Amino acid sequence: MFRGFERERIATDAAADPFGVAILTGPMPAPPKDAVSQLATVVSSRPCGSDAVVLRLAPERPFEPLRASRFFMLRREDGTAPLIPRPYSVYRQGGGASSSTGEAPWVEFLIKVMGRGSRALEAAPIGSQLRLIGPLGNGWPVLDGDGAPWVMLAGGVGSAPFPMAIEQALRGMDGGAAVASRDLHFLFGARDRGLLYDLELFERLGVNVHTATVDGSHGMQGHVLQLLDALQAAGSIPKQIRVLACGPDPMLEAVHARAIEEEWDCWLSLETLMGCGVGICNGCPVPTREGGALAGWPNAKCCVEGPVFAARDIELVGH
Amino acid sequence: MPSLAVRLGTLLLRNPLLSASGTYGHGLEMGGFCAPSGIGGLVSKTVTLEPRGGNPAPRLCETEAGLINSIGLENKGVAQYLEEVLPEVASADCAIITNVGGHHDHEFADVVAMLDERDEVDAIELNLSCPNVDDGKLPLATDPKRAESVVAGARARTRKPLFAKLSPNVTRIGDMAMAVESGGADGITAVNTLLGMAVDWRTRRPGVATIQGGYSGPGIKPVALRCAWECARNVTIPVIGCGGIQTVDDVLQYLVVGCRAVQVGTSSFWNPANLGDLASQLAAALAEQGIDDVNDLIGTLEVARR
Numbered sequence: 001m002f003r004g005f006e007r008e009r010i011a012t013d014a015a016a017d018p019f020g021v022a023i024l025t026g027p028m029p030a031p032p033k034d035a036v037s038q039l040a041t042v043v044s045s046r047p048c049g050s051d052a053v054v055l056r057l058a059p060e061r062p063f064e065p066l067r068a069s070r071f072f073m074l075r076r077e078d079g080t081a082p083l084i085p086r087p088y089s090v091y092r093q094g095g096g097a098s099s100s101t102g103e104a105p106w107v108e109f110l111i112k113v114m115g116r117g118s119r120a121l122e123a124a125p126i127g128s129q130l131r132l133i134g135p136l137g138n139g140w141p142v143l144d145g146d147g148a149p150w151v152m153l154a155g156g157v158g159s160a161p162f163p164m165a166i167e168q169a170l171r172g173m174d175g176g177a178a179v180a181s182r183d184l185h186f187l188f189g190a191r192d193r194g195l196l197y198d199l200e201l202f203e204r205l206g207v208n209v210h211t212a213t214v215d216g217s218h219g220m221q222g223h224v225l226q227l228l229d230a231l232q233a234a235g236s237i238p239k240q241i242r243v244l245a246c247g248p249d250p251m252l253e254a255v256h257a258r259a260i261e262e263e264w265d266c267w268l269s270l271e272t273l274m275g276c277g278v279g280i281c282n283g284c285p286v287p288t289r290e291g292g293a294l295a296g297w298p299n300a301k302c303c304v305e306g307p308v309f310a311a312r313d314i315e316l317v318g319h
Numbered sequence: 320m321p322s323l324a325v326r327l328g329t330l331l332l333r334n335p336l337l338s339a340s341g342t343y344g345h346g347l348e349m350g351g352f353c354a355p356s357g358i359g360g361l362v363s364k365t366v367t368l369e370p371r372g373g374n375p376a377p378r379l380c381e382t383e384a385g386l387i388n389s390i391g392l393e394n395k396g397v398a399q400y401l402e403e404v405l406p407e408v409a410s411a412d413c414a415i416i417t418n419v420g421g422h423h424d425h426e427f428a429d430v431v432a433m434l435d436e437r438d439e440v441d442a443i444e445l446n447l448s449c450p451n452v453d454d455g456k457l458p459l460a461t462d463p464k465r466a467e468s469v470v471a472g473a474r475a476r477t478r479k480p481l482f483a484k485l486s487p488n489v490t491r492i493g494d495m496a497m498a499v500e501s502g503g504a505d506g507i508t509a510v511n512t513l514l515g516m517a518v519d520w521r522t523r524r525p526g527v528a529t530i531q532g533g534y535s536g537p538g539i540k541p542v543a544l545r546c547a548w549e550c551a552r553n554v555t556i557p558v559i560g561c562g563g564i565q566t567v568d569d570v571l572q573y574l575v576v577g578c579r580a581v582q583v584g585t586s587s588f589w590n591p592a593n594l595g596d597l598a599s600q601l602a603a604a605l606a607e608q609g610i611d612d613v614n615d616l617i618g619t620l621e622v623a624r625r
Contacts, residue, residue, distance in 0.1 A: 025401035026409060027395075027399065027404045027407060028344060028345050028347065028348045028404060029348070030344070030348030030349075030351075031348065031349075031350060031351065031352075033475075035351060035352075036351070036352075037590050038590040047326055054610075057459050066447075073589075075589050081384070082381060083381060083384065083386065083536055083537070083585075084381045084386060084588060084589060085588070085589050094355060102474070111620075116381075130407050131589065131590060132593065133590070137444065143378050174490075217385065271380055273376070273377055275379045275386065275388070275588045276587070276588040276589075276591065278348075278349070278352070278591050279344055279348060280340065280342060280344045280348070280349065280363075280587060280588070280591065281379065281388070281390075282341070282373065282378065282393055282589050283377075283378045283379035283390065284376075284389045285373065285375075285378065285393075297372075297395070298372040299372065299373065299393065
């Protein structure tokens, strides 16, 4: 017979959680308490850059304000291909109580159209419903104004977790001191100008925006780390910095190597292949680093223990 | 409201919906999406005697109508399961079924003996059929004598209900079903994943790091349904159907071919609330057909008379 036990809360240690969201730890890494599986209506889809769209969704059940770099799993419900949902960082959030025009609460996603999953999402008709699972993951740590300046390194579509991060840092997070705009540097790198998605949006936020493109079509010619080197050499950015980074694997591997070498306080928002986003498929292992906070088991789960990791806690080469 | 309770040997389930091993964590983590009190039971991820770090990435590859996985039984070992996981999972108001794997035959019996001492465990499922270890050779799942012997070894160490999870990668799964029944199994889970493969022809790289993996999802349902039916007609012990279930129609089909319960796996990945939703939909579907008791539907396949 059924035992009829009351469900007990899985052990959480909010005090030890620098991210301030209820990521469940203990013996069974679990999705956040505020995550739900629901349907959301496609409100709008606007082209962005040369190969992306910004998809705005109105969920049936709205969310509390979301920390930047948390993510959702998205999937079309009208058919079996593609079968597996895709993870996307929340790009922007609005509507509802924060809206003066009375629009319904919405979340936006920056979707680079590159494969079956993103093509299907791009083609989702306005008014259709998508499966939306989340909010998931931890998000960036508290961005406070009490230490070294913050440097945000974005590579291409890796810019997605940064608009909200900048807004949240300037506003102040979780009672921490707000970050002064002069202490926040957004370094945006891409192959060419067309992949510097929504650059104007970042320029309007009032922080220091610098760009680099591989083909030299905008900003410095080169990669985002070369841009950082140049800005530090010119004295525009000090040597002592705190770093957030999100971008393609080769970029993150280079940032990770530099972070270890120069002992930066550095957090990386990883994109790995995910089957579920909620910790049950075991398909998103991230190798853990000896001596780091996650040591003791060879892999962390990107979805429920990330997607943001301190550089000192993980290994990235060959990731 | 139709009666949904089903019996697997001495184990009574409130309804036939179970999670499939390896697709729902230990189950309680998913409480925010699926209340244990709404389903029949939770089947754990495979637990082995020693910790296993699992296979390298990439471990997943989406393919036509399904997913290829090669996780490699990543788990922290039975000691951690007994000390840390079981006390947490025990709070779930549903049956707790622990799935056991092993590299050597004796490991199954050793782990089963440890689980036998714990009241929190309602039943044990032997994973005879993981395709992602031993290079996909499936030694236990393809040799009836060896499967029978492993089941008998485990049987000797526990009185808890014991289920054997079989592989579809055999010519006559009915022979495997009879073998594990002879070994003393109380039930059969049919089936595990199909061996499968994907390749990116541009990069020439396989979809998963181990080259071949386990194929699951809607694409395998006809294969799995046939396997479950063949098991059910060859044994008297209950059969738990598993493979490609995503809708309540799928659940009902497995029941009609003779399954006493079902396990939901890959579809939890695209909707982690699906398992609980299916339980409610099952009641509604039976009511709509005027069926008062789910047991009245089980094994009612009509074979055309000539």
